[in-house]
Amino acid sequence: MVSSGQLSPAPPDTPATARAEIDTLTLGDLASGPGWRRPVLLDRDLLILTAGGHGTAELDFRALPCRPGTLLRVRAGQVLRCAGPHLDATVVRWDADALRGLDVDPDAVPAWLQLAGEDEDAVITEVSQLAVDCQRHHGLAAARGLLRHQLAVLLLRLSLLPEGSRPAPRAEAATFHRLCREIERGYQHTRRVEDYADRLGCSVRTLTRASLAVTGRSAKQVVDERVALQACRLLAATDEPIAQIGRRLGFSEPTNFGRFFTREVGMSPGAFRAARERPAPGPVVRPRPPADAVGGLSRA
Structure with a gap:
Protein backbone atom coordinates (compact mmCIF):
# COMPACT_ATOMS: atom_id res chain seq x y z
CA MET A 1 0.00 0.00 0.00
CA VAL A 2 1.06 3.57 -0.62
CA SER A 3 1.92 5.34 2.61
CA SER A 4 2.70 9.02 2.92
CA GLY A 5 4.80 8.18 5.97
CA GLN A 6 7.07 5.96 3.85
CA LEU A 7 7.55 8.34 0.95
CA SER A 8 10.25 10.96 0.83
CA PRO A 9 8.83 13.73 -1.31
CA ALA A 10 11.04 15.73 -3.62
CA PRO A 11 12.89 18.52 -1.81
CA PRO A 12 11.13 21.89 -1.72
CA ASP A 13 11.88 24.32 -4.50
CA THR A 14 14.43 27.00 -3.89
CA PRO A 15 15.21 30.17 -5.86
CA ALA A 16 18.08 28.32 -7.48
CA THR A 17 15.91 25.47 -8.79
CA ALA A 18 12.78 25.51 -10.90
CA ARG A 19 9.55 24.15 -9.47
CA ALA A 20 9.06 20.50 -10.35
CA GLU A 21 6.52 20.09 -13.14
CA LEU A 160 -11.84 4.45 -17.86
CA LEU A 161 -13.30 3.12 -14.62
CA PRO A 162 -17.01 2.19 -14.86
CA GLU A 163 -19.54 5.00 -14.71
CA GLY A 164 -21.59 5.20 -11.53
CA SER A 165 -24.55 7.07 -12.97
CA ARG A 166 -26.51 7.33 -16.18
CA PRO A 167 -25.12 10.11 -18.38
CA ALA A 168 -27.17 12.88 -19.93
CA PRO A 169 -27.96 12.75 -23.66
CA ARG A 170 -24.75 13.32 -25.61
CA ALA A 171 -25.82 16.49 -27.43
CA GLU A 172 -27.08 18.18 -24.27
CA ALA A 173 -24.04 17.09 -22.28
CA ALA A 174 -21.78 18.60 -24.95
CA THR A 175 -23.72 21.87 -24.88
CA PHE A 176 -23.53 21.97 -21.10
CA HIS A 177 -19.79 21.31 -21.19
CA ARG A 178 -19.34 24.23 -23.59
CA LEU A 179 -21.40 26.42 -21.28
CA CYS A 180 -19.25 25.49 -18.28
CA ARG A 181 -16.06 26.31 -20.16
CA GLU A 182 -17.50 29.69 -21.13
CA ILE A 183 -18.60 30.33 -17.56
CA GLU A 184 -15.04 29.66 -16.37
CA ARG A 185 -13.84 32.38 -18.71
CA GLY A 186 -16.55 34.89 -17.92
CA TYR A 187 -18.10 34.44 -14.48
CA GLN A 188 -16.14 37.38 -13.02
CA HIS A 189 -17.66 39.70 -15.61
CA THR A 190 -21.25 38.58 -16.21
CA ARG A 191 -23.95 36.44 -14.66
CA ARG A 192 -26.39 36.93 -17.57
CA VAL A 193 -27.26 33.71 -19.39
CA GLU A 194 -28.01 35.86 -22.44
CA ASP A 195 -24.35 36.82 -22.64
CA TYR A 196 -23.23 33.20 -22.59
CA ALA A 197 -25.82 32.27 -25.22
CA ASP A 198 -24.47 35.03 -27.51
CA ARG A 199 -20.90 33.83 -27.06
CA LEU A 200 -21.85 30.24 -27.82
CA GLY A 201 -24.14 31.10 -30.74
CA CYS A 202 -27.25 29.48 -29.30
CA SER A 203 -30.40 30.43 -27.42
CA VAL A 204 -30.99 30.82 -23.71
CA ARG A 205 -33.57 28.06 -24.04
CA THR A 206 -30.93 25.69 -25.45
CA LEU A 207 -28.57 26.36 -22.55
CA THR A 208 -31.33 25.97 -19.99
CA ARG A 209 -32.51 22.69 -21.53
CA ALA A 210 -28.94 21.33 -21.48
CA SER A 211 -28.38 22.45 -17.88
CA LEU A 212 -31.62 20.87 -16.73
CA ALA A 213 -30.76 17.61 -18.49
CA VAL A 214 -27.34 17.34 -16.88
CA THR A 215 -27.88 18.92 -13.47
CA GLY A 216 -31.59 19.38 -12.87
CA ARG A 217 -30.93 23.11 -12.47
CA SER A 218 -31.34 26.04 -14.85
CA ALA A 219 -28.46 27.72 -16.66
CA LYS A 220 -28.94 30.80 -14.47
CA GLN A 221 -28.59 28.68 -11.34
CA VAL A 222 -25.40 27.11 -12.72
CA VAL A 223 -23.89 30.55 -13.39
CA ASP A 224 -24.86 31.90 -9.96
CA GLU A 225 -23.53 28.80 -8.20
CA ARG A 226 -20.17 29.21 -9.91
CA VAL A 227 -19.92 32.82 -8.72
CA ALA A 228 -20.98 31.85 -5.20
CA LEU A 229 -18.47 29.01 -5.15
CA GLN A 230 -15.61 31.35 -6.03
CA ALA A 231 -16.76 33.78 -3.36
CA CYS A 232 -16.72 30.96 -0.80
CA ARG A 233 -13.22 29.93 -1.86
CA LEU A 234 -11.82 33.44 -1.45
CA LEU A 235 -13.64 34.11 1.81
CA ALA A 236 -12.48 30.85 3.37
CA ALA A 237 -8.90 30.60 2.14
CA THR A 238 -7.75 34.24 1.95
CA ASP A 239 -7.88 37.41 4.06
CA GLU A 240 -8.90 39.54 1.10
CA PRO A 241 -11.45 42.23 2.14
CA ILE A 242 -15.04 41.22 1.48
CA ALA A 243 -15.78 44.32 -0.59
CA GLN A 244 -12.75 43.60 -2.79
CA ILE A 245 -13.90 40.01 -3.34
CA GLY A 246 -17.27 41.36 -4.43
CA ARG A 247 -15.63 43.71 -6.92
CA ARG A 248 -13.51 40.87 -8.31
CA LEU A 249 -16.72 38.96 -8.97
CA GLY A 250 -18.45 41.81 -10.78
CA PHE A 251 -20.41 43.48 -7.96
CA SER A 252 -19.99 47.25 -7.97
CA GLU A 253 -21.65 47.63 -4.55
CA PRO A 254 -20.86 45.58 -1.42
CA THR A 255 -24.55 45.47 -0.51
CA ASN A 256 -25.40 43.77 -3.81
CA PHE A 257 -22.66 41.20 -3.25
CA GLY A 258 -23.92 40.61 0.30
CA ARG A 259 -27.50 40.01 -0.86
CA PHE A 260 -26.38 37.70 -3.65
CA PHE A 261 -24.12 35.66 -1.35
CA THR A 262 -26.74 35.36 1.38
CA ARG A 263 -29.33 34.19 -1.13
CA GLU A 264 -27.03 31.54 -2.61
CA VAL A 265 -25.25 30.28 0.49
CA GLY A 266 -27.72 30.99 3.29
CA MET A 267 -25.51 33.26 5.38
CA SER A 268 -23.73 36.58 4.97
CA PRO A 269 -20.14 36.78 3.65
CA GLY A 270 -18.98 37.93 7.09
CA ALA A 271 -20.64 35.02 8.86
CA PHE A 272 -19.23 32.56 6.35
CA ARG A 273 -15.72 33.91 6.86
CA ALA A 274 -16.10 33.83 10.64
CA ALA A 275 -17.01 30.14 10.45
CA ARG A 276 -14.12 29.17 8.16
CA GLU A 277 -12.03 27.68 10.99
CA ARG A 278 -14.77 25.20 11.82
CA PRO A 279 -14.99 22.15 9.51
CA ALA A 280 -18.24 22.20 7.59
CA PRO A 281 -20.66 19.34 8.40
CA GLY A 282 -21.80 19.10 4.78
CA PRO A 283 -22.33 21.05 1.57
CA VAL A 284 -22.35 24.83 1.88
CA VAL A 285 -22.72 25.62 -1.81
CA ARG A 286 -24.60 23.08 -3.89
CA PRO A 287 -21.89 21.16 -5.78
CA ARG A 288 -21.58 21.59 -9.50
CA PRO A 289 -22.57 18.61 -11.64
CA PRO A 290 -20.37 15.72 -12.82
CA ALA A 291 -20.05 16.97 -16.42
CA ASP A 292 -18.45 20.30 -15.63
CA ALA A 293 -14.91 21.42 -15.02
CA VAL A 294 -15.08 20.86 -11.29
CA GLY A 295 -15.74 17.12 -11.64
CA GLY A 296 -18.34 14.76 -10.30
CA LEU A 297 -18.81 12.55 -7.28
CA SER A 298 -20.66 9.75 -8.96
CA ARG A 299 -18.25 6.84 -9.16
CA ALA A 300 -17.61 4.31 -6.46
Missing part, protein backbone atom coordinates in the same frame (compact mmCIF):
# COMPACT_ATOMS: atom_id res chain seq x y z
CA ILE A 22 5.28 16.85 -11.55
CA ASP A 23 5.99 15.86 -7.96
CA THR A 24 4.65 13.88 -5.02
CA LEU A 25 4.22 14.88 -1.40
CA THR A 26 2.30 14.00 1.73
CA LEU A 27 -1.16 15.23 2.60
CA GLY A 28 0.18 17.17 5.57
CA ASP A 29 2.45 19.16 3.26
CA LEU A 30 -0.65 20.80 1.78
CA ALA A 31 -2.09 22.02 5.10
CA SER A 32 -2.12 25.74 5.84
CA GLY A 33 -1.29 25.01 9.49
CA PRO A 34 -1.56 22.36 12.20
CA GLY A 35 -4.84 20.49 12.00
CA TRP A 36 -5.91 22.15 8.74
CA ARG A 37 -7.12 25.22 10.67
CA ARG A 38 -8.49 26.74 7.46
CA PRO A 39 -9.00 25.61 3.87
CA VAL A 40 -6.19 25.85 1.33
CA LEU A 41 -6.69 27.51 -2.07
CA LEU A 42 -4.73 25.34 -4.48
CA ASP A 43 -2.82 26.57 -7.50
CA ARG A 44 -1.96 23.16 -9.03
CA ASP A 45 -3.85 20.00 -9.99
CA LEU A 46 -3.77 17.05 -7.59
CA LEU A 47 -4.56 13.40 -7.15
CA ILE A 48 -4.81 12.27 -3.51
CA LEU A 49 -4.74 8.54 -2.78
CA THR A 50 -5.61 7.50 0.78
CA ALA A 51 -3.64 4.53 2.10
CA GLY A 52 -4.61 4.53 5.77
CA GLY A 53 -6.92 6.10 8.31
CA HIS A 54 -10.47 7.36 8.09
CA GLY A 55 -11.64 10.95 7.90
CA THR A 56 -13.27 13.61 5.78
CA ALA A 57 -11.94 15.83 3.03
CA GLU A 58 -13.82 19.04 2.33
CA LEU A 59 -13.45 19.81 -1.36
CA ASP A 60 -15.05 23.12 -2.26
CA PHE A 61 -17.02 22.84 1.01
CA ARG A 62 -18.49 19.43 0.22
CA ALA A 63 -17.67 16.74 2.76
CA LEU A 64 -16.24 13.58 1.15
CA PRO A 65 -15.57 10.43 3.20
CA CYS A 66 -12.03 9.08 2.96
CA ARG A 67 -10.70 5.64 3.85
CA PRO A 68 -8.07 3.33 2.35
CA GLY A 69 -8.58 3.24 -1.40
CA THR A 70 -10.28 6.63 -1.64
CA LEU A 71 -8.96 8.80 -4.46
CA LEU A 72 -9.65 12.53 -4.80
CA ARG A 73 -9.16 14.54 -7.98
CA VAL A 74 -8.59 18.18 -7.06
CA ARG A 75 -8.46 20.98 -9.63
CA ALA A 76 -6.32 24.09 -9.43
CA GLY A 77 -8.45 26.87 -7.98
CA GLN A 78 -10.43 24.63 -5.65
CA VAL A 79 -10.21 24.80 -1.86
CA LEU A 80 -9.36 21.76 0.23
CA ARG A 81 -9.36 20.91 3.93
CA CYS A 82 -8.98 17.50 5.53
CA ALA A 83 -10.78 17.13 8.84
CA GLY A 84 -11.14 14.42 11.43
CA PRO A 85 -8.68 11.63 12.20
CA HIS A 86 -5.28 11.56 10.55
CA LEU A 87 -5.30 10.39 6.95
CA ASP A 88 -2.25 8.69 5.49
CA ALA A 89 -2.24 9.68 1.82
CA THR A 90 0.05 10.31 -1.12
CA VAL A 91 -0.46 13.42 -3.24
CA VAL A 92 0.49 13.62 -6.91
CA ARG A 93 0.77 17.24 -8.04
CA TRP A 94 1.36 18.71 -11.49
CA ASP A 95 1.46 21.96 -13.43
CA ALA A 96 -1.13 22.80 -16.06
CA ASP A 97 1.38 22.33 -18.90
CA ALA A 98 2.65 18.95 -17.72
CA LEU A 99 0.25 17.05 -20.00
CA ARG A 100 0.45 19.34 -23.01
CA GLY A 101 0.56 17.34 -26.24
CA LEU A 102 -0.62 14.09 -24.63
CA ASP A 103 -3.98 12.54 -25.46
CA VAL A 104 -5.45 12.65 -21.96
CA ASP A 105 -8.23 14.70 -20.35
CA PRO A 106 -7.68 15.16 -16.60
CA ASP A 107 -11.24 16.47 -16.27
CA ALA A 108 -12.54 13.01 -17.19
CA VAL A 109 -11.53 11.85 -13.70
CA PRO A 110 -14.27 12.49 -11.11
CA ALA A 111 -13.64 14.33 -7.86
CA TRP A 112 -14.15 11.21 -5.70
CA LEU A 113 -13.54 7.53 -6.32
CA GLN A 114 -13.59 4.60 -3.94
CA LEU A 115 -11.23 2.06 -5.48
CA ALA A 116 -11.42 -1.66 -4.85
CA GLY A 117 -10.03 -4.95 -6.10
CA GLU A 118 -7.86 -4.99 -9.20
CA ASP A 119 -8.53 -1.30 -9.91
CA GLU A 120 -7.18 -0.33 -6.50
CA ASP A 121 -4.11 -2.53 -6.90
CA ALA A 122 -3.30 -1.07 -10.31
CA VAL A 123 -3.69 2.55 -9.17
CA ILE A 124 -1.60 1.94 -6.03
CA THR A 125 1.15 0.41 -8.14
CA GLU A 126 1.21 3.34 -10.56
CA VAL A 127 1.12 5.99 -7.83
CA SER A 128 3.89 4.19 -5.93
CA GLN A 129 6.11 4.01 -9.01
CA LEU A 130 5.45 7.64 -9.86
CA ALA A 131 6.40 8.65 -6.31
CA VAL A 132 9.62 6.64 -6.47
CA ASP A 133 10.60 8.09 -9.84
CA CYS A 134 9.79 11.66 -8.76
CA GLN A 135 12.18 11.23 -5.84
CA ARG A 136 14.87 9.31 -7.70
CA HIS A 137 14.97 11.57 -10.76
CA HIS A 138 14.17 14.95 -9.16
CA GLY A 139 15.62 17.77 -11.22
CA LEU A 140 16.74 15.60 -14.14
CA ALA A 141 15.52 16.97 -17.46
CA ALA A 142 15.82 13.53 -19.05
CA ALA A 143 13.15 12.16 -16.68
CA ARG A 144 10.49 14.66 -17.77
CA GLY A 145 9.07 12.39 -20.47
CA LEU A 146 8.94 9.42 -18.11
CA LEU A 147 7.00 11.30 -15.44
CA ARG A 148 4.63 12.91 -17.96
CA HIS A 149 3.71 9.56 -19.47
CA GLN A 150 3.35 7.87 -16.09
CA LEU A 151 0.91 10.58 -15.02
CA ALA A 152 -0.98 10.32 -18.32
CA VAL A 153 -1.37 6.54 -17.94
CA LEU A 154 -2.62 6.97 -14.38
CA LEU A 155 -5.22 9.55 -15.43
CA LEU A 156 -6.34 7.45 -18.39
CA ARG A 157 -6.79 4.41 -16.15
CA LEU A 158 -8.92 6.44 -13.73
CA SER A 159 -11.02 7.93 -16.52
